[in-house]
Amino acid sequence: MTTFVDRVELHVAAGNGGHGCASVHREKFKPLGGPDGGNGGRGGDVILIVDQSVTTLLDYHHSPHRKATNGKPGEGGNRSGKDGTDLVLPVPDGTVVMDGAGNVLADLVGHGTSYVAAQGGRGGLGNAALSSARRKAPGFALLGVPGDLQDIVLELKTVADVALVGYPSAGKSSLISVLSAAKPKIADYPFTTLVPNLGVVTAGETVYTIADVPGLIPGASQGKGLGLEFLRHVERCSVLVHILDTATLESERDPISDLDMIEEELKQYGGLDRRPRMVVLNKIDVPDGKDLAEMVRPDLESRGYRVFEVSAVAHTGLRELSFALAELIAASRAAKPQEEATRIVIRPKAVDDSGFTVVQEEDGLFRVRGEKPERWVRQTDFSNDEAVGYLADRLNRLGVEQSLMKAGARSGDGVAIGPEDNAVVFDWEPTVMAGAEMLGRRGEDHRLDEPRPATQRRRDKQAERDDATQEFNDFKPF
Known part of the structure; x- marks a missing residue:
């Protein structure tokens, strides 16, 4: 059964916004008390947040579809709808968020770091x-905007200071088990380690983490063995430690050829060959292993490597190794610039950016693209003439009609607002009032402004007096 997952495709859906309400206040003696429709609630966001207690993406492997709640619609009496609840998804430290094309959207490192994957x-x-003042009694309301739908890829890159790399069964798991309190699976067959193991090491005043990566074989950077699946866990490590087996039973292998192979795979993967590295000659408790270590050590040191001879079984040379690693880690941490807790990226718009574009396509259709026009279209109830007129006014004020004229659009030409798969298409008629003309100016109710005939006013006053008299008689004491 799968217990460790470090790469998943996640389908997230933010909540839809609630619809606004079109309502008119009514009470006794106030048949037209004015509009009182409330606003719709905001849809919930989908938020990824780093949680130190989470170490795998297994939950999202089993349940890849996640959705936040929708906002509630508004109601009469100026009652706004309730906002949707944000959906918070905990992810491990070191999770990289990418889109389907592999572009990095966010790199989540550090407890509490968050990213809004889909906006409500x-x-x-x-x-x-x-x-x-111009639109005293709107007979329409705006619809809620649908929430974002995103297909994202979550990829976990282990956050550790030291990575142990080497052939399968070179003794990496045994070494991490004696350097730290980690208890990885240890056995005498290849690929015992199927997932990265993390351990915490204390050497003097320096505390650092060490990762045991599954064994590498020739061609790991191209997908052979388990290397390609787990080489990304080495990317964040400050120091790489080559674990070389000095007691291998394979006649075609030796520590020098093993080192050359691993170095080539790190180089092919990209960038890993430039990390600070040291070499550990393991299994010197075996007599032949000790002799081989002494034989190859001068060659390794001539290449510039710092070499340590250790035995995870006999606990030989471990203290020197742990303090040498602590020294490298301290130097690496001191060389890194201090990063601010919050990084703000400002991307100003161009001074001539109108917020939308108008392009004539090959078939003669004029397509309008832009955040505002597309959102306004989604908010419009096209079954309501007054709402359509309000949309036309907004587009005109934004400059869409003028841009269409500049692009060569003529009366009766087709205009589409939005992408090809979800656009509103109509025949364009410039400078035409598209609202509810029967109400005069859009959104105005003539009943609120025009004086009533004298006969009607007298009847209304008499009705009010009759109602007041009836109420007095109903509550008159006996």
């Missing part, structure tokens, strides 16, 4: 929020 949709405005 805005809630639609109710007619109370849409009212103004």
Whole structure:
């Protein structure tokens, strides 16, 4: 049964925004008390956050589809809808977030680091929020915006200071078990280690983490064995330690050829051959192993490597190795610049950026693309003429109509707003009032402004007096 997963494809959906409400306040003696429709609630976000208690992406391997809750619609009486609840997904420290094309979206390192993978949709405005001095009684409200739908890839890269690399059965797991409190699986057959193991080592005042990576074989960088699956766990490590087996039973292998092979695989993978490295000659407790270590040590030192002879079984040479690693780690940490807790990236827009583009396609269709026009289209109830007129006014104020004219659009030409797979297409008629003309100016109700006939006013006053008299009689004491 799979217990460790370090790469998953996740399908996340943010919550949809709630629709705004179109309502008119009504009470006794106030048949037209004005608009009182509330706004819709915001949809919930999908947020990835680093949690130190999480060490694998296994949960998302079994359940790759995650969705936040939707915002509630607004109601009459100026009651806004409830916002959707954010969906918080804990991920291991060192998780890289990428899109389907492999572009890095976020690199989550450090407890509490978060990233909004999918943003919830805005809630639609109710007619109370849409009212103004010109538009006193809007007969429509805006729809909620759908939440983002994202297909992302989560890839875990282990956060450790030291990585142990070498052939299968070179003794990496045995070494990490005696240097730290980690208890990896140890056996006398290849590929015993199937997942990276982490251990914490204390050497004097320096505390560092050490990772045992599954064994590498020739061609690991191209996918042979388990190397390609786990070489990415070496990328974040500051120091690489070659574990060379001096007691191998394979006649075609020796420590020098093993080192050359591992170095070539690190180079082929990209960038790993430039990390600080040292060499550990392991299994010197075996008589032949001790002799071979003494034989190859001068050659390794001539290449510039710092060499240690150890035995994980006999606990020989471990103290010297742990303090040497601590020295390298301390130097590496001191060389790194101090990073600010919060990094703000500012991407200013160009001064001539209008927020949208108008392009004529090969078939003669004019396509409008832009965050605002596309969002406004999604918020429009096209079954309501007044809402359509409000959309036309907004697009006109943004400059879409003027840009269409500059692009060569003529009356009756087709115009599409949005991407090809989800666009609103219509025949363009410039400078035409698209609203509810029967109400005069868009969003205005003539009943609120025009004086009532004298006969009607007298009838209304008489009705009010009759109602007041009836209420007095109902509550008159006996």
